[in-house]
Amino acid sequence: MTALLGHTAAMGLFRSSLLPALPVSRIGAALWAWQHRKEIAGWAGWAARAAPRVVAGDQRDVLAEGRLRARLKGDPRTREVDGLDVEVLDGVAVLGGSVTPEVHDAVVEIATGASGVTRVRDEIREREVRRP
Numbered sequence: 001m002t003a004l005l006g007h008t009a010a011m012g013l014f015r016s017s018l019l020p021a022l023p024v025s026r027i028g029a030a031l032w033a034w035q036h037r038k039e040i041a042g043w044a045g046w047a048a049r050a051a052p053r054v055v056a057g058d059q060r061d062v063l064a065e066g067r068l069r070a071r072l073k074g075d076p077r078t079r080e081v082d083g084l085d086v087e088v089l090d091g092v093a094v095l096g097g098s099v100t101p102e103v104h105d106a107v108v109e110i111a112t113g114a115s116g117v118t119r120v121r122d123e124i125r126e127r128e129v130r131r132p
Helices: 002-021 026-035 037-055 059-074 101-112
Strands: 084-089 092-099 119-122
Touching (some): 026 037, 037 059, 059 084, 059 092
Parallel strands (some): 092 119
Antiparallel strands (some): 084 092
16 A cells, blocks of 8 residues: 555656646647657567567567667668667568668668677668669
8 A cells, every 4th residue: 555655656646846837738748649650660569579579588689689780770871760679589680672872881780780789681772772
């Protein structure tokens, strides 16, 4: 019972102090989520696929893959890339899919320097850049 009261008090403190300081309304949050729905869906799908691996005791590879995916989303060269597949198995980053040569080089560079990745297996196919 005491823990429940502590939780309730903490939530009350959160609502009274932090929420008014956030300049985001429910509508603003909904619009942000709509604009970023593709990325949110991608992360949600990864989390759903990673959950059984975590339960099976494969936390190290799941964390390494999460860090690698975050680095790829954070780099402007690879942020908006479609067609890239990433998985970490036993410390080996397995890269697949079809991307442009410039993106291919950036992905391999990022994966090579990712924390928790001991090796990179590059199975990416390069597609030609279409010129208008």
